[in-house]
Amino acid sequence: MTTFNILVAVCACYVLFLxxxxxxxxxxxxxxxxxxxxxxxxxxxxxxxxxxxxxFYGAVGSAARTGFEYLTIYLGPTLVMVSWWWLxxxxxxxxxxxxxxxIADLISSRYGxxxxxxxxxxxxxxxxxTPYIALQLQSVTLSFSVFVPEAxxxxxxxxxxxxxxxSIGLAVFTVLFGTRNLDAKERHDGVVMAIxxxxxxxxxxxxSVGIFVVWGISGGASEALARIxxxxxxxxxxxxxxxxxxxxxxxxxxxxxxxxxxVLVVENSNEGHLRTASWAFPLYLGxxxxxxxxxxxxxxxxxxxxxxPDLFVLxxxxxxxxxxxxxxxxxxxxxxxxSMVIVAAIALSTMVSNxxxxxxxxxxxxxxASVSGDVRHAVxxxxxxxxxxxxxxxxxYYRASSGGEALAAIGLVSFCGLAQVLPAMLGGIFWRGAxxxxxxxxxxxxxxxxxxTLYLPSFGAGSIxxxxxxxxxxxxxxxxxxxxxxGISGLDRLMHALLWSMTFNVAGFVAVSLLTFPSPLERxxxxxxxxxxxxxASTRSWTGGVGQAEDLMVMAQRILGAEEARALxxxxxxxxxAKGDLPYPSPDFLEVLERELSSSVGAATAHAMVGQITGxxxxxxxxxxxxxxxxxxxxxxxxxxxxxxxxxSRTALELRNANQKLTRLSIQKDAFLSQISHExxxxxxxxxxxxxxxxxxxxxQSADQSRYASxxxxxxxxxxxxxxxxxxxxxxxxxxxxxNLREGMLGDVLDRAVASAAxxxxxxxxxxxxxxxxxxxxxxxxxxRLAQVFINLISNARKYCDAPDPxxxxxxxxxxxxVIIDFQDxxxxxSPEAADMIFEKFARVSDQKAGGAGLGLxxxxxxxxxxxxxxxxxxxxxxxxxxxxxxxxRAMAAQ
Amino acid sequence: xxxxxxxxxxxxxxxxxxxxxxxxxxDAARIxxxxxxxxxxxxxxxxxxxxxxxxxxxxxxxxxTVWALVILCNLVLSRRLxxxxxxxxxxxx
Numbered sequence: 001m002t003t004f005n006i007l008v009a010v011c012a013c014y015v016l017f018l019x020x021x022x023x024x025x026x027x028x029x030x031x032x033x034x035x036x037x038x039x040x041x042x043x044x045x046x047x048x049x050x051x052x053x054x055x056f057y058g059a060v061g062s063a064a065r066t067g068f069e070y071l072t073i074y075l076g077p078t079l080v081m082v083s084w085w086w087l088x089x090x091x092x093x094x095x096x097x098x099x100x101x102x103i104a105d106l107i108s109s110r111y112g113x114x115x116x117x118x119x120x121x122x123x124x125x126x127x128x129x130t131p132y133i134a135l136q137l138q139s140v141t142l143s144f145s146v147f148v149p150e151a152x153x154x155x156x157x158x159x160x161x162x163x164x165x166x167s168i169g170l171a172v173f174t175v176l177f178g179t180r181n182l183d184a185k186e187r188h189d190g191v192v193m194a195i196x197x198x199x200x201x202x203x204x205x206x207x208s209v210g211i212f213v214v215w216g217i218s219g220g221a222s223e224a225l226a227r228i229x230x231x232x233x234x235x236x237x238x239x240x241x242x243x244x245x246x247x248x249x250x251x252x253x254x255x256x257x258x259x260x261x262x263v264l265v266v267e268n269s270n271e272g273h274l275r276t277a278s279w280a281f282p283l284y285l286g287x288x289x290x291x292x293x294x295x296x297x298x299x300x301x302x303x304x305x306x307x308x309p310d311l312f313v314l315x316x317x318x319x320x321x322x323x324x325x326x327x328x329x330x331x332x333x334x335x336x337x338x339s340m341v342i343v344a345a346i347a348l349s350t351m352v353s354n355x356x357x358x359x360x361x362x363x364x365x366x367x368x369a370s371v372s373g374d375v376r377h378a379v380x381x382x383x384x385x386x387x388x389x390x391x392x393x394x395x396x397y398y399r400a401s402s403g404g405e406a407l408a409a410i411g412l413v414s415f416c417g418l419a420q421v422l423p424a425m426l427g428g429i430f431w432r433g434a435x436x437x438x439x440x441x442x443x444x445x446x447x448x449x450x451x452x453t454l455y456l457p458s459f460g461a462g463s464i465x466x467x468x469x470x471x472x473x474x475x476x477x478x479x480x481x482x483x484x485x486x487g488i489s490g491l492d493r494l495m496h497a498l499l500w501s502m503t504f505n506v507a508g509f510v511a512v513s514l515l516t517f518p519s520p521l522e523r524x525x526x527x528x529x530x531x532x533x534x535x536x537a538s539t540r541s542w543t544g545g546v547g548q549a550e551d552l553m554v555m556a557q558r559i560l561g562a563e564e565a566r567a568l569x570x571x572x573x574x575x576x577x578a579k580g581d582l583p584y585p586s587p588d589f590l591e592v593l594e595r596e597l598s599s600s601v602g603a604a605t606a607h608a609m610v611g612q613i614t615g616x617x618x619x620x621x622x623x624x625x626x627x628x629x630x631x632x633x634x635x636x637x638x639x640x641x642x643x644x645x646x647x648x649s650r651t652a653l654e655l656r657n658a659n660q661k662l663t664r665l666s667i668q669k670d671a672f673l674s675q676i677s678h679e680x681x682x683x684x685x686x687x688x689x690x691x692x693x694x695x696x697x698x699x700x701q702s703a704d705q706s707r708y709a710s711x712x713x714x715x716x717x718x719x720x721x722x723x724x725x726x727x728x729x730x731x732x733x734x735x736x737x738x739x740n741l742r743e744g745m746l747g748d749v750l751d752r753a754v755a756s757a758a759x760x761x762x763x764x765x766x767x768x769x770x771x772x773x774x775x776x777x778x779x780x781x782x783x784x785r786l787a788q789v790f791i792n793l794i795s796n797a798r799k800y801c802d803a804p805d806p807x808x809x810x811x812x813x814x815x816x817x818x819v820i821i822d823f824q825d826x827x828x829x830x831s832p833e834a835a836d837m838i839f840e841k842f843a844r845v846s847d848q849k850a851g852g853a854g855l856g857l858x859x860x861x862x863x864x865x866x867x868x869x870x871x872x873x874x875x876x877x878x879x880x881x882x883x884x885x886x887x888x889x890r891a892m893a894a895q
Numbered sequence: 896x897x898x899x900x901x902x903x904x905x906x907x908x909x910x911x912x913x914x915x916x917x918x919x920x921x922d923a924a925r926i927x928x929x930x931x932x933x934x935x936x937x938x939x940x941x942x943x944x945x946x947x948x949x950x951x952x953x954x955x956x957x958x959x960t961v962w963a964l965v966i967l968c969n970l971v972l973s974r975r976l977x978x979x980x981x982x983x984x985x986x987x988x
Contacts, residue, residue: 085976
């Protein structure tokens with residue numbers, strides 16, 4: 001006889017076996033044996049997550065109670081699989097190209113990445129799935145009680161403890177294998193492998209019991225059929241509305257349940273697997289349901305009246321002393337329960353952490369998502385906590401409902417709740433006009449109706465909804481009764497809820513979608529989703545040849561640098577055991593490469609680049625936006641760089657000009673030094689020579705004597721003038737000059753200057769034009785210094801004007817309050833190169849016309865600066881024009 | 896490479912036979928769910944009177960026969976549709 005402890009030991013061994021399978025699969029995946037792990041067979045078997053303990057045990061129970069109705073639960077998914085070409089293929093393609101992680105993510109992504117919608121769907125999924133997890137726990141404890149009769153009479157506490165241990169074990173398994181890595185594609189090789197093994201166990205278990213019943217007890221197929229005809233449901237009896245409604249409901253649930261969506265879309269690694277699943281999964285479902293009726297009939301015939309039909313799968317083998325068959329059957333049920341809880345927990349935790357925990361965390365944490373390692377850690381933590389929370393929620397629900405009959409009906413109630421996602425989902429992938437507001441309205445209406453008409457009443461009258469509301473409607477409004485909306489009574493409660501919730505859902509969805517206008521992101525996503533086959537490339541996953549590897553190499557070299565890229569590629573080629581230096585572009589390698597690249601060019605760009613070369617992934621709107629963002633940053637950066645470089649080149653130009661000027665100055669200075677030494681030397685030489693003659697020559701005639709003395713005198717004067725100039729410049733430059741401010745007429749100053757400049761020159765040949773009327777301007781300034789400037793300018797003109805008939809025009813004008821005096825000669829002017837030099841010290845326009853030391857203009861400029869005005873060369877014009885500007889306050893009109 | 900044979904002309908009115916077959920297969924794949932649903936909704940109109948009505952065993956055999964048909968049908972469709980290139984719907988033959 002099987003004891004409680006043996007059962008626990010068997011369960012423990014089985015769970016350990018699952019751990020081993022999952023661990024081995026994960027190890028194999030890491031070593032790159034993906035093709036075997038990701039075969040179409042494994043994919044098909046993992047789809048069997050749809051068949052839970054509720055279908056394993058409950059199908060027979062349901063058949064025993066209501067006849068053929070149980071079939072609808074399998075017919076719906078089969079119909080969905082028949083629609084693989086136009087429905088599932090599209091769904092999976094969308095899931096792969098948009099990197100969908102859950103059904104909430106699908107809805108949110110389609111409707112403009114709305115987190116509100118995602119959170120809503122997540123909430124719906126948690127509310128709908130928690131009772132379902134409780135149901136699994138209940139079925140396991142119930143099956144324990146079959147083997148160990150005393151367990152059924154044991155206090156609830158023992159069953160509760162059992163359920164608690166089971167929950168903890170499942171939570172540990174799920175955390176270990178479900179959150180091992182934070183893969184963007186959300187694939188879990190270990191878990192999927194374990195689920196596939198469990199699928200085989202439950203199929204073998206149920207078929208063994210079926211074969212035993214048909215050939216072991218009834219004695220053959222035809223006898224079994226005859227026994228069915230002879231049984232109490234020999235005549236064909238179905239509730240027509242439930243037959244139709246349940247086919248629809250189970251089809252919707254197959255698409256919308258978080259766990260089936262997880263294995264169907266998220267865990268799908270190759271679109272081609274769907275082709276196999278399209279016929280293999282209906283086969284699996286057919287085999288699962290084939291023996292249900294024979295088992296139910298045999299149970300009703302052979303077992304005592306009070307036997308629980310839900311447990312016929314266990315009690316029939318036990319009744320005939322087939323302990324090992326019963327144990328196998330028990331393991332089948334156990335498998336169904338555990339696999340459902342594991343995958344549901346993974347799917348729900350992904351949704352909860354992605355759409356509820358992370359948004360809150362990101363909003364609360366001030367640093368934002370810039371620290372990537374930190375976020376990864378937080379996401380993993382959120383997943384783990386969510387898994388434990390989801391499983392424990394199921395356990396609490398089980399304890400709260402105390403495992404009563406209420407649980408048995410909860411399966412279909414859950415289905416109905418989750419089916420509310422269907423309109424938004426199908427509308428989203430087939431109708432471009434579906435909007436976020438529409439989806440939100442439909443979901444809300446359907447969810448509310450479901451809550452009111454089915455979920456809350458399912459707890460029993462008076463538990464949540466008061467009895468009065470259920471019997472007479474809220475506030476006595478008769479037509480709002482939860483089980484007879486609009487006064488239409490007599491319908492089955494489930495069908496009633498399904499009808500109205502779907503009606504309100506679809507109506508709200510369509511009406512609001514028609515009335516509202518979608519955001520740009522929504523419209524882009526709508527086009528991406530609805531026309532997925534136009535936008536996405538072929539989905540042979542990341543397959544590709546060495547040709548692609550070469551392209552990748554070229555790209556990587558460009559970004560990472562040749563040495564580093566070659567090292568990376570050959571390292572992975574060695575890891576893969578490939579010949580040569582180019583690794584096969586496997587998903588693993590592409591992921592690594594993408595990460596490497598993203599550190600240089602940003603994640604979105606890296607993803608788009610790798611995607612473009614491998615061609616396996618279309619660029620999503622989010623990617624594009626991120627790329628645009630990065631590009632904008634780069635543009636801004638390059639604009640700044642350009643600005644800087646322009647500034648630098650400007651500075652360089654200035655420096656070059658300054659350098660040229662310095663070089664010229666240096667040459668001038670050298671020239672000046674040689675000139676000044678020459679200038680000093682020449683008079684000195686003649687002074688020495690003539691003074692020696694005077695000293696040494698006796699009997700000089702007095703005329704000669706006085707001639708020599710006057711030469712010496714002249715030369716000494718020349719020397720003095722030169723030294724005066726130098727002294728003057730240094731005085732003016734150092735600002736030590738004392739201004740002798742007086743009042744006087746401009747005309748007088750000019751007269752004096754012209755007269756002084758004419759001394760010693762042949763005044764007849766140099767013509768000076770003036771307009772005396774303009775010169776009647778009263779000045780208050782240092783008149784001597786001003787005259788010095790004028791003298792300099794006039795004598796310069798006289799010296800350098802190269803016209804055959806040299807002349808100078810002096811024009812006086814007023815601008816605002818300033819007085820402007822222009823000195824324009826009629827020569828050939830000053831060349832542009834010389835123009836910026838003439839005011840420098842020692843500057844002379846040409847060495848040939850060695851008139852002075854080249855200090856005149858420099859002194860003029862310094863003097864004018866001291867007087868508060870300026871002297872400049874006016875560019876352009878005929879001849880050289882110097883402009884003297886005297887500032888306003890000191891220049892007062894005479895009249 | 897500008898021989899007369901390579902010059903792009905107007906698209907042909909009729910598709911190649913292979914493309915034509917493939918398109919009809921896709922039609923079949925699209926219609927299949929409707930057909931199967933119809934077959935499985937037929938039990939709704941079966942007589943349900945006690946005694947004289949249809950026997951359960953017959954109904955069971957019918958439903959599972961349809962099921963087998965579905966499996967077979969999908970097996971053939973998936974093999975045929977899978978062998979061709981994924982996107983030759985839009986590409987010229």
